[in-house]
Each structure stands twice: as structure tokens, then as C-alpha cells.
Amino acid sequence: DGGITQSPKYLFRKEGQNVTLSCEQNLNHDAMYWYRQDPGQGLRLIYYSQIVNDFQKGDIAEGYSVSREKKESFPLTVTSAQKNPTAFYLCASSAGGSYNEQFFGPGTRLTVL
């Protein structure tokens, strides 16, 4: 069953702690993305990666870090430098090349207490 998985669905952390959100895809897609979604707003791009071992900052990268050591995995770390980390985080992937359609995972709701 192909798709994108994100874990966990809900995550609670204390202020000042780093936390890593998992994103895995078995679609053999080259490109992967992380978005943040807040109530009343659309999706804002945090980081994206077009190939393994390469990634670029999106529009709101401050306070976040990523790695792309494997094609199927693109974990996102929310660091203590992120001033307002409570949000819904969405991971997506696309085949790359001329294929723009992005496929989304189910999301992780992060709440910082």
C-alpha cells in the first residue's frame, strides 16, 4: 500500500525542547516537502528536498532543520529557536521532473506546553 506516513499524529513537548517529526514515503518520489499550517492560514513551506542529500529553505525555515539521508525519509526537527512551534505539520512528496502534483501525509499536530 503506497503512500506517505507521518508519525506521531499528536505530539506534546515542553517549551525549550527539540522535537523530530517523522515522514516516510514508499512512492519512490524524488522530492519531499514540509509545510506548517495554522488556523486561518494556508500551507507555508518550511523546507523542501529535490534529491537525496540536498535540501533548500522554504519561506519559514527559521527554527527548523531537516535531513535527507535516504530517498524515502525526510525528518523535520523543530528546535527551541522556533518561537511559536505549536501547529499542524504536513509532509508531502512529488515525483519530480515535470510532475508537480504533491501527495500529502496525514499530518502531525505538535503542541508545545
Place this chain on the structure above:
Amino acid sequence: GESVGLHLPTLSVQEGDNSIINCAYSNSASDYFIWYKQESGKGPQFIIDIRSNMDKRQGQRVTVLLNKTVKHLSLQIAATQPGDSAVYFCADGITGFQKLVFGTGTRLLVSP
């Protein structure tokens, strides 16, 4: 479920009506356009897409219209059903460049 989009523009329709959701984009270089449906607490799901060499594309109960002159996109849903209730996002991009730019979304509420 999650409370996504508490302050989004809302379109309220009756079951069986046709719905039209509009979207404006700003990049005149965009040549790829896509609509997503997002139910509460879930990730966006693909509905339909269109490239700039077309001005209309139809799917099952959905039609996307593209007006490149005024940079406007619309999604028409025929015979709207309660299961269509969700937040709908448009996005645009450029072929070969992987980033998509998402609109803020519209909440569709369908009453039985």
C-alpha cells in the same frame, strides 16, 4: 478532529446545489494549477489539476476553469453532497520547479 482554518472564507450551500470556489494567483509564469480538499485533521487530498494550455478540465462531479488573463482559477462541484464539506485549497506552480504556492483556502459547508 483538528480545527484547521477557523477564520477561512466560508461557502455555505444546500445538498444538491452546485458549488463554485474561486482562487486568484499572482505569478504570471505559473503553468500548473491544482485543487486539494482537506478534511478536518487530515492531510490535503488531490481533486483535480490543469495546465496552462487548457482553460477547462472535468473530473467526476468537478470542473476546474482557468482564466490566465486575470490569473483566476475556479473549482465547480456539481450536486454537492454533505461529504464534500471540507476546506479547499488551490495551488500554482511552474513545470519543472517543484514548489507549489498555496492559497489560503475556502471552507465549504454543505447542509442536508
